[in-house]
Amino acid sequence: MKTAPLICIDRHRLTIDGEGVTTLVAFHGCPLHCKYCLNPQCLEADGVWQEMDTELLMMNVEMDNLYFLATGGGICFGGGEPLLRSAFIKEFCEQCPEGWQFTMETGLNVPRHHLEEVISFIDSFIIDIKDMTPAIYQAYTGKGNQQVIENLVWLYSHAKHKDKITLRLPIIPKFNTEEDRKHSRQVLEELGYENFDEFEYVIRG
Numbered sequence: 001m002k003t004a005p006l007i008c009i010d011r012h013r014l015t016i017d018g019e020g021v022t023t024l025v026a027f028h029g030c031p032l033h034c035k036y037c038l039n040p041q042c043l044e045a046d047g048v049w050q051e052m053d054t055e056l057l058m059m060n061v062e063m064d065n066l067y068f069l070a071t072g073g074g075i076c077f078g079g080g081e082p083l084l085r086s087a088f089i090k091e092f093c094e095q096c097p098e099g100w101q102f103t104m105e106t107g108l109n110v111p112r113h114h115l116e117e118v119i120s121f122i123d124s125f126i127i128d129i130k131d132m133t134p135a136i137y138q139a140y141t142g143k144g145n146q147q148v149i150e151n152l153v154w155l156y157s158h159a160k161h162k163d164k165i166t167l168r169l170p171i172i173p174k175f176n177t178e179e180d181r182k183h184s185r186q187v188l189e190e191l192g193y194e195n196f197d198e199f200e201y202v203i204r205g
Helices: 054-071 082-095 112-118 134-141 146-158 178-190
Strands: 003-014 021-027 050-053 074-078 101-106 124-128 165-171 195-200
Touching: 003 054, 003 082, 021 054, 021 082, 050 054, 054 082, 074 082, 082 101, 082 112, 112 146, 165 178, 178 195
Parallel strands: 021 074, 074 101, 101 124, 124 165, 165 195
Antiparallel strands: 003 021, 003 050
């Protein structure tokens, strides 16, 4: 039985990360080191996660089965980077009742095989693009985005529902501009994508 480190299980979320009532399952670990990370605990080395197997996770979420079925909701996998735990997610999804919807909230900066392992289970994607310009992405995350671009191309050809892929395009103070965002959107539209969430990071302190 697969295990994975979880930083939280957040129940009864409504239309935040998928349709209907959802439960966020957030994983420890991320390949990126974003300057304004919203969940820095996903990178902390000690004491911020619980190692859990798929059976125990099911015990923690199946109590909301009726909510999921009544509202068209289900599980949102987040983090951190959930795709790093693709084998765990596949095993978990195989145990779930029919009718649950699965959302993947991801930066997509992982080797392709992780995406291939779960693609048949995932109904919708929320993809945190940051910025499509390689130099801007590298400066903000500490890593290049070539893997992201390649995965975006592959995903568009293999996703169950192309209309349920949302791409997040933020304005990141000190890193990109509105013109940079327009450029990112143009590149993504040329790949075929249509749904975008545009916003600006609020930097406190």
